[in-house]
Amino acid sequence: EPPSSGYGTPLGSPLGNYGNQNYEGGNGHHDNDHGEPKSYEFGYQVKDEYTGNNYNRKEASDGNQVRGEYRVQLPDGRTQIVTYYADWQTGFHADVKYEGTAQYPEQYNNYQGGYNNGPSGQYGGSNYAQNNGYNGGGSATSSVSIKDYSSGSGGQYNSGYNSGSNYDSYSGNNFGSLGDAVTNATKFDYKDIPNFPVSTVMGHAGRLLFGHIGSTPVVCMQGRFHFYEGYSLSACTMPVRLMKLLGVTTLVVSNAAGGINPSYRTGQIMLIKDQINFLGLAGVNPLRGHNDERFGDRFVAMNDVFDPEINKLAKSVGEMTGLKEIQEGVYASVGGPTYETVAEVNLMRVLGVDAVGMSTVHETVVAKHCGLKVFAFSLITNECVASYSSKETPDGEEVLQVAKENEGKLKGFVEKMIPHLAKSKL
Numbered sequence: 072e073p074p075s076s077g078y079g080t081p082l083g084s085p086l087g088n089y090g091n092q093n094y095e096g097g098n099g100h101h102d103n104d105h106g107e108p109k110s111y112e113f114g115y116q117v118k119d120e121y122t123g124n125n126y127n128r129k130e131a132s133d134g135n136q137v138r139g140e141y142r143v144q145l146p147d148g149r150t151q152i153v154t155y156y157a158d159w160q161t162g163f164h165a166d167v168k169y170e171g172t173a174q175y176p177e178q179y180n181n182y183q184g185g186y187n188n189g190p191s192g193q194y195g196g197s198n199y200a201q202n203n204g205y206n207g208g209g210s211a212t213s214s215v216s217i218k219d220y221s222s223g224s225g226g227q228y229n230s231g232y233n234s235g236s237n238y239d240s241y242s243g244n245n246f247g248s249l250g251d252a253v254t255n256a257t258k259f260d261y262k263d264i265p266n267f268p269v270s271t272v273m274g275h276a277g278r279l280l281f282g283h284i285g286s287t288p289v290v291c292m293q294g295r296f297h298f299y300e301g302y303s304l305s306a307c308t309m310p311v312r313l314m315k316l317l318g319v320t321t322l323v324v325s326n327a328a329g330g331i332n333p334s335y336r337t338g339q340i341m342l343i344k345d346q347i348n349f350l351g352l353a354g355v356n357p358l359r360g361h362n363d364e365r366f367g368d369r370f371v372a373m374n375d376v377f378d379p380e381i382n383k384l385a386k387s388v389g390e391m392t393g394l395k396e397i398q399e400g401v402y403a404s405v406g407g408p409t410y411e412t413v414a415e416v417n418l419m420r421v422l423g424v425d426a427v428g429m430s431t432v433h434e435t436v437v438a439k440h441c442g443l444k445v446f447a448f449s450l451i452t453n454e455c456v457a458s459y460s461s462k463e464t465p466d467g468e469e470v471l472q473v474a475k476e477n478e479g480k481l482k483g484f485v486e487k488m489i490p491h492l493a494k495s496k497l
């Protein structure tokens with residue numbers, strides 16, 4: 072049976088237990104006396120990040136008096152602590168206390184509390200605004216993650232859903248116009264979707280789009296969430312699971328990335344053939360913690376997350392749409408928001424990284440976990456600085472600018488690629 076989505080109360084009230092098991096059974100004052108008073112103790116704890124359920128209880132009896140305590144995480148963020156004792160002479164006595172301060176306004180506080188371990192206050196912080204800045208005026212600006220989701224890279228949504236046609240979900244950040252590839256779109260602001268991470272930055276297209284690219288039904292995220300914004304990786308990737316639940320079958324992900332490979336040039340597209348999960352290697356993985364079996368198994372193979380056949384198709388579709396010098400390489404994600412030092416860039420070269428960014432990897436992890444096919448690509452928005460003699464420095468404005476300059480060609484690519492992908496049955 073699936074866990075309840077409410078915060079829930081401890082199973083069985085203390086009074087109920089007391090009355091049924093101990094009081095009546097234990098003291099010989101009732102008709103159904105079964106003998107000597109019995110001592111017992113028990114305890115349990117539930118901490119389910121997926122549903123947000125968080126409560127525990129312990130109780131003990133010496134056969135005469137029952138004592139116990141339970142704690143419940145309330146939806147308003149407070150913890151309710153009930154300490155009680157009971158005996159057959161005086162009845163049930165409870166002392167109810169609350170810890171923390173009730174918070175009502177932002178949905179994301181609840182979301183954070185439910186999904187993540189991190190402090191809820193980090194959610195809507197200044198990094199988020201930065202993200203909005205990236206996405207610019209609603210049609211995407213700089214950073215790949217949010218926008219990519221929306222417009223092109225989400226993958227096939229809904230395939231099992233409607234008459235066997237696959238939906239692609241597209242995610243992306245920096246490429247605002249990718250959302251324009253979605254025809255007859257129904258748009259939902261993230262802030263209107265219950266428990267969805269929320270963007271509050273002006274002009275930011277934090278929107279989920281439902282529509283079509285060609286005849287393929289798609290769900291498109293206009294705007295994504297990053298670890299450096301203060302979101303946990305499970306919050307960053309929650310939309311991927313939402314897509315799965317909506318029936319999406321393929322996730323198409325795009326991003327803006329720095330070129331680590333010295334032969335890469337700004338403006339090129341790199342199809343992702345593999346990835347290095349730096350955060351994951353250090354133990355920060357969106358799948359850390361309780362495994363929700365409804366989405367997938369505890370352990371997840373990642374060696375086959377990217378399909379060479381899909382990339383082959385992408386290469387020919389890209390060439391058809393006029394993309395020049397399409398690269399295929401290894402994407403690595405860092406936590407950000409700092410760009411790489413010269414030493415870090417050189418380290419990554421040694422490790423075989425071709426492009427670096429701050430997104431995508433955790434999204435593909437969660438997609439693979441829940442059985443979505445994945446197609447991912449990067450736009451090289453800057454060439455990473457690998458020499459101390461260089462006067463170049465990466466900056467967010469440049470990333471945004473290059474993303475803007477290239478979003479037209481990316482849109483053309485995605486408009487062709489998603490229907491081809493759906494048709495190819497890859």
Ligand SMILES: O=P(O)(O)O[C@H]1O[C@H](CO)[C@@H](O)[C@H]1O
Nearest residue numbers: 214215216244326327429430
């Ligand atoms: O990966 P996306 O979201 O496209 O954006 C990339 O661009 C931003 C840095 O300029 C970071 O957010 C990085 O991840």
